[in-house]
Amino acid sequence: MTKSNSHKVGIIGVGYTPSTPLSPSRSYKEMVFDAAVRAYCDAGIEFSEIQSFVSCSEDFLEGTSIFDEYTPDQLGAALKPVHTISADGIFGVAAAYMQILTGRFDIIAVEAHSKASNIVDIEEIDSLALDPIYNRPLGLNPHFILGLEMARFCHETKTSPEDCARVVVKNRRNALDHPFAPFASNLSIKDVARSPVISEPLRELDVARHSDGACVVVLSSASAAKKMKKYPVWITGVGWSSDAPSLETREWGRPLYAELAGAMAFKMAGMKNPRKAIDFLEIDDTASYKELQHLEALGMCRRGEAKTLLRRGETQRDGSMPVNPSGGSLGLGHLLEATGLYRVAEACEQLRGFAGRRQVKGAKSGLVMSWRGIPATSGAVAVLEI
Amino acid sequence: MELKGKPLTDEEFRKGKVITVPWNPKAMYEWDTGTAMGRYLDGMKQGKIIGVQCHKCRRIMVPPRDFCELCFRNVDEYTEIKDTGSVNTFSICNVSWDMKRISSPLIPAVIELDGASEGMGIMHLLGEVDPKSVTRGMKVKAVWKPAQEREGAITDIRYFKPL
C-alpha cells in the first residue's frame, strides 16, 4: 500500500461516557446515545450528515441474538447503511476506513459499548467461546488460557511475574490522572504478587476488571474534513489479523496476530522504524503480561526487551516509549469490544493536546492496538498522526 | 462439480450413530432498564402504559424511549397512553417458542394504542376472544393482572381483549 493513502481518512470527532463498573441509570441504548451526541458535537456535524455506521458487538455479550437489530436508533442511523462487525472497535475503525477509501462515503461513525455489568457470570460466556469439542468439556475456568500463555511468554523472554506486576502498578497509577478510570490506584508490586492465584502464574490483579461504557468515533474523508474546515487526527495506517483459533495449534509465546496487524499498519503508514516514529502507544493490557508481549510483537522493541524498558521506566509517560499513558484496561477497566475504541479516543485526545495530566509531551503520532480477548487470536492496529 | 456436504438423518443423530458433544449454555443476564424503560415498567406496575413525546416531530411514541430516533434528540415529555387500541395485525399460533404443539392457540398481535401517534404499536397477546373472530382494526382493551401481582413487566398486562 502506497503512502498516498496516509492522509486520506481521519478522525474528526470522539465521544464517550465514563467507564464505570455499574451503569443502571442508562440502558445500553441510552449510553450509546450519550456517547454519540458527544461525538457528533465534537465533530461539529448533524447526525443526518453521517452516511454509514459501523457498530461492534457480539451477541453473547449482550444477551440478545442478532444484536445488530438494536444498533441504529441510538446513533441516529435508522434506515441508513449500518452494519455490525463481530469484533473490537479498532476493527470497526478499519471497516469504516475502507468504506471511505472506496470513495462512496465521506463521513462514517463507529460505535462500541460494554455492558459487562449486565452479564451475570461472564466466565460462563467466555467458556462458550472455547472449542466445544476439544476444550470446553475440560470444564476449566477459561482464564487458564491466560495462565498458559503468561507462563510460556515469561519463560521464552525471561520475563518475571514481578515484571508483569510492574505493568499493573504503572497502568493503575497512570489511571490516577484519568478523570473517570474506575480502577485507578496506587499499588505496589507486592500487592499484585499477594493477590489470589487464578491460573499460575496469573494472579487476580494481573487481570483487568470489567467495566461499562460507550464510545463513538467519527471518521471523515480528507476532502470532507477540508470542506468543513476540520483538522482530523489522520489514520495513516490500519492493520488487522487473526492467527490460530484453536489452542492446540497456536504459538503460546508469540502473538502472531499482533505481529501481522502491526506490520500491515506500519507498511501502510510508511513507517520503516516504528520505534522511532511512534511517540506513544495505547495497546492491549487486559492481562498484565499482554502489554509486554504485544510491545515486542509490534516490533517496538526486541524480543525479551520489553521488561527491560519497563524496569528502566522507559514506558512511563515521561519515558522514551510511553505505553498506556491512559492507564490502559488495567486502569480504565475491561470494556469488552469497546476497549480499542476508547483507546482510539484517548489517542485522539493525546494528539490534539487535550489529554490534561495524562498528556505525553509533543505527541504527534500514536499507535492503538486491541486484542479480542480469550480465546481469540485476533487483533487490530491503527496508526494515528496529527 | 462434486457436491460437498454429508447429510445426516434424524435417526443417525438420535440413535447415536455419530458422536456428539452436548453443552447446556448458562448465559444469564440482568439488563439495566435505564431511564425510559425504567419508567415504562414502573408504569406497568401501576397499571399504566407510559409513552413519550418529541416536540420536534410531534410523535407520541410507545414503547417510550429516552431519545427520538428520527430527530436524534432527547424526548420532551413522558405521557400516559390509554390502555385501549386497535389491532394493526395479528396471527394465530399453534406452536410454542420452541416449536412444540400447543393445545390452545396463542394470538400475538401488534396493537396500535389510543393516545399514541398513528401507527405506534406494541406487540402483545390477545385473549378472551375466538381466534376466528379477530380482525384487523378490531378495538381491544388491556386486561391487567391485579395490582398485587404486578411486577413491573410487560406481562403485567395479561392480554388485550375485544372491547
Add this chain to the structure above:
Amino acid sequence: MPDVAIIGAGTTRFMRRSLETGKELSYEAAKMALDSAGLTLKDIQAVCMGTAPDAFDGLHMKGEYLLDGAGGFGKPYMRGYVGGGTGVFAPIQGWYHVASGLFDICLVVCEEKMSSCQPHPQGAFLTIFDHTTERPLGPNLLWIFALEMNRYMTTYGIQKKDIALVSVKNKKNAMDNPIAQLPMEITVDDVLKSEVLAWPVQRLDVSPTSDGAAAIVLASEKVARKLTNKPVWIQGVGWSLDTSYWTDKDLCYPRYVEKAARMAYGMAGVKEPKKEINVVEPYDPFDYKELHHLEGLLLCDKGDAPRITADGVTQRNGNMPACPSGGLLGCGNPIAASGLMKISEIFYQLRGEAGKRQVPGKPLRGLAQAWGDLMQVGTVVVMGVDKPRAKGKKAR
C-alpha cells in the same frame, strides 16, 4: 477506486443436519470457490466471514472459531453481521475491502450450522426479541412473519392462494439445483392444506432450517482480468437498517429494502430497474417475502407482486425471473449461506453457467437481495457482465 468482480464461487449441499462441523463446511465452500477461480489460499489477501446468530452453535465469538475453516489463518479476517441480511452483506463487505484499494483478492465465506441447536433451532430465535418488551411473551420467530404476512395480505387484499404460487415455483425450480434440501413438485392446494403453524403461515410457506456454506472470490479489475475472461462485476451495493421499533411502522412494505435498492441502483446507474434487471434472487425465507421484496426492490408496483407471479412473469422463462435457484424455499435456509448462494446463482446466471436453471436470453444484469433482523435489514448487490458505469452516485 478499483472495480470489483466475482471470479469464483462454491456452495455446499444445504442439509437439515450435516455431518461436517461448521469449520468443515466453511472449508468445503472456501475450497470450491478457490478451485473455481483457479487460486489457492496463498493468493487470498483478506477474508470476510458471514455467519448468523452464535446462539445456534452455542458458540460465543463464532467467527473466531470458524476462521481457520474459512481460510483466515494469518490473514486480515473480519466478520460482518446483519442478521439474515448477512449472506448478501458479506460480499458487500468484501467489495469494500477490494474497492478501498487495500486488497486485490478477497475471499468471502458464509456458513451456518443451525442443527447444533437442540431441541430445535427455531428456539434460538427467542433471543432476537427485545428482552424487556417482547421476550417475556414467549414469542416464536414465526410470529413476526405471520404478523407481517397478515398485514401485507389485508392491506392489498391478497389471498393465501396467490402467495402459495411462490412456494410452488421455488420448490420446483429447486429440483434443478443439486445443492437443494427440499426440492419438490407441489401444488397450491398442498400449501393451503399444510399444517397451520401461525396463521396465516403454514408449513409449506416456510423454508427449512439448514446447515450449509457458500463462498465467493472477489478480485480487483486488474487481477480479475488476468484470472478469468468472464468476470461478473459488482455494479452497485446497498444496505439499510431500519429502526428497532418494528411495531411502530407499517409492515405491509419493506421500506428498508427500497432504501438499499435505491443505493445499489444509484451506484450502478440503474434508472429503470424493471427494465434493466434481467434476473433477480430476492430473499424468500417465506413465500410472501418474495412478493414483499420484489415490491421493495421496485421491480413491480406495490401490491402487484402476486399478479405478476400469477402471470408467470417470475418464472424462469418470464420477463423477471425470480429465484431461478429455487431460493430458500427450495434449497433450504442456512441463513448467511443462503444469501451468498443467491449471489452465486446470479454469478452463474450471468455467465451462462446455471445449467438446467439457466434463464434464457443471456441476462446482462442481475440482483441478489437479503433481508434480516426484526423486519429491518435490506442488503442488495447488483451484478452485471459489464463493468460499472463510471459515475455512480455517492451513498446518501
